[in-house]
Amino acid sequence: MRLLAALAFFFFSCSLMTNGQAASSASEGDVVVYQDARIDSLVKQHIALNKAFPGIDGYRVMIFFDAGNNSKDTAYRVMIEFNEEYPDVPAYISFNPPYYRVRVGNFRTELEAVRFRNKIRYNYPNAWVVETTIELPELRALKDEESY
Numbered sequence: 001m002r003l004l005a006a007l008a009f010f011f012f013s014c015s016l017m018t019n020g021q022a023a024s025s026a027s028e029g030d031v032v033v034y035q036d037a038r039i040d041s042l043v044k045q046h047i048a049l050n051k052a053f054p055g056i057d058g059y060r061v062m063i064f065f066d067a068g069n070n071s072k073d074t075a076y077r078v079m080i081e082f083n084e085e086y087p088d089v090p091a092y093i094s095f096n097p098p099y100y101r102v103r104v105g106n107f108r109t110e111l112e113a114v115r116f117r118n119k120i121r122y123n124y125p126n127a128w129v130v131e132t133t134i135e136l137p138e139l140r141a142l143k144d145e146e147s148y
Helices: 002-026 037-052 071-085 110-120
Strands: 056-066 091-096 099-107 128-134
Touching: 056 071, 056 110, 071 091, 071 099, 099 110, 099 128, 110 128
Parallel strands: none
Antiparallel strands: 056 099, 056 128, 091 099
């Protein structure tokens, strides 16, 4: 009796599998998406916000902060000196009255920023890490042997 029930179950399973395969191959390539019209408006809003506020939350190291008569010239001089010593690390000057600031790097984590601050501490002893909006990191193309 058990053998008969097992054989019946086996044949029933096989017939379901072949019917399912035939049905899926018959409609191959046809995809129909039914979605609410509000989803398109949300996607458009998301794109507009990304264009209006480019960047992501991250950290930079502030190496200069000053106000005064020559603070603008000093800020540019500090930025030029930094760029000569660390050409691969971007430097940014910002002005928020009355202060000029020079911030460097685009670090995703605070740990990365602290490590860089420790690296430049000898030349910039008063440098500190600040949380800010940073530029999006550059995407590297995968080499053929690295791709999956």
